[in-house]
Amino acid sequence: MDWRYLLTLSRPRFWLYLAGPVLVGLAWGADSLTALLVPVPLALVAFFLLPANVFLYGVNDVFDRDVDAENPKKEGREARYTGASWVPWVVAACAALGLALLALLPQAAWPYLVGFLLLGAAYSAPPLRFKTTPLLDSASNGLYALPGAAAYVAVAGHHPPALALLGGWLWTMGMHTFSAVPDIESDRAAGITTTATRLGNTRTYWYCAVCWLAAALAWGLLAPLAGVLFLTYPVFLLAIRLGDVDVARAYWWFPVLNTLCGMTLTLPGLWRLY
Numbered sequence: 001m002d003w004r005y006l007l008t009l010s011r012p013r014f015w016l017y018l019a020g021p022v023l024v025g026l027a028w029g030a031d032s033l034t035a036l037l038v039p040v041p042l043a044l045v046a047f048f049l050l051p052a053n054v055f056l057y058g059v060n061d062v063f064d065r066d067v068d069a070e071n072p073k074k075e076g077r078e079a080r081y082t083g084a085s086w087v088p089w090v091v092a093a094c095a096a097l098g099l100a101l102l103a104l105l106p107q108a109a110w111p112y113l114v115g116f117l118l119l120g121a122a123y124s125a126p127p128l129r130f131k132t133t134p135l136l137d138s139a140s141n142g143l144y145a146l147p148g149a150a151a152y153v154a155v156a157g158h159h160p161p162a163l164a165l166l167g168g169w170l171w172t173m174g175m176h177t178f179s180a181v182p183d184i185e186s187d188r189a190a191g192i193t194t195t196a197t198r199l200g201n202t203r204t205y206w207y208c209a210v211c212w213l214a215a216a217l218a219w220g221l222l223a224p225l226a227g228v229l230f231l232t233y234p235v236f237l238l239a240i241r242l243g244d245v246d247v248a249r250a251y252w253w254f255p256v257l258n259t260l261c262g263m264t265l266t267l268p269g270l271w272r273l274y
Contacts, residue, residue: 006090009061010053011078013255017175018056019049020262021148021168027269029156036273040104040154047101048147051094055117058091060124060131095121109153112146119143134198138211141176142169167218167230174211174233175254177204182248205241209234229264232257 026041035041061081081087098117102110119140122128130140145168152160180187180196181204187197196204212233220227236257240250 002084005084006054006087008078009057009081009087010050011057013252014057015049015053016255016259016262017144018052018147019045020258020266021145022048022151024262024266024269025148025151025160026155027266027273029152029154029160030269030273031156033270033273035155041151043101043104044147044151044154047098051097052116052120052147055091055094055098056120058087058094059121062088062091063124063126063129105150105154106157108157108159109150112150112153116143116146116150119146131194132192134193134195137180138173138177138195138207141172144172144175145169161222163218163222167215167222167226170211170215170218171230171233174208174215175258177211178208178237178247178254179251180204182251201247205237209237212237226265229261232261 022044026036026044030036030041065081065083095117098113101113105113119130120143123130123137123140123143130136145165148168149160149165177195180194181201183194184196184201184204187194195207199207212230216227216230216234218227219230239245240247
């Protein structure tokens with residue numbers, strides 16, 4: 001087993017895309033700091049930090065082997081799956097580990113965790129393969145919001161606010177579709193139809209802006225300051241367009257932006273516990 005390859009496959013730059021929502025959910029769902037330092041929250045953070053990323057991106061890479069042959073993103077910063085037989089087994093083991101977490105979680109959290117695993121597989125794997133269906137590829141990426149909801153339930157004992165889940169889902173839709181812009185040419189060359197390939201560059205930017213503005217509205221109705229925070233994304237998109245920044249370059253800036261925004265969203269939740 002090549003551990004270096006496995007680490008690259010898991011996309012370390014994007015680990016917080018799954019673990020970050022977990023931290024937000026824990027920070028705002030807990031009623032004390034000690035409630036965060038028990039096995040269940042720690043297990044959720046550990047799972048969504050690495051095994052969940054191996055599962056999610058591993059399924060993607062295995063079923064995108066032919067498509068990724070033409071994708072320049074797979075050179076250097078991401079792994080290109082070449083057919084190693086042990087990789088699907090590791091991916092399946094990570095999915096099984098996620099299912100094992102059900103034994104630790106309250107039943108109210110089960111739909112969120114199971115939903116993450118089902119959407120994570122269905123996005124890339126046939127027969128559904130949502131990533132090849134415009135709009136469904138975007139909408140299904142609400143799966144990134146589900147770990148946060150599961151974490152919230154794990155410590156709060158009840159479902160998160162519907163507006164928070166809606167805002168998170170819309171935010172992930174915008175993030176996913178923006179990330180597909182650098183892949184437009186390689187996807188078209190491979191015969192893959194996505195929201196981005198269907199809309200083209202300019203209209204895809206507008207689609208992302210609408211998703212992010214709607215996310216800011218949803219969060220703003222729940223907590224005005226959170227709504228202001230989520231306006232960062234359409235503003236950032238506008239700056240990219242006005243600055244004529246190469247989208248392939250801007251794509252790699254988002255882990256930093258997401259980390260800063262996630263930290264800004266998490267720290268007040270922790271502070272109220274202190």
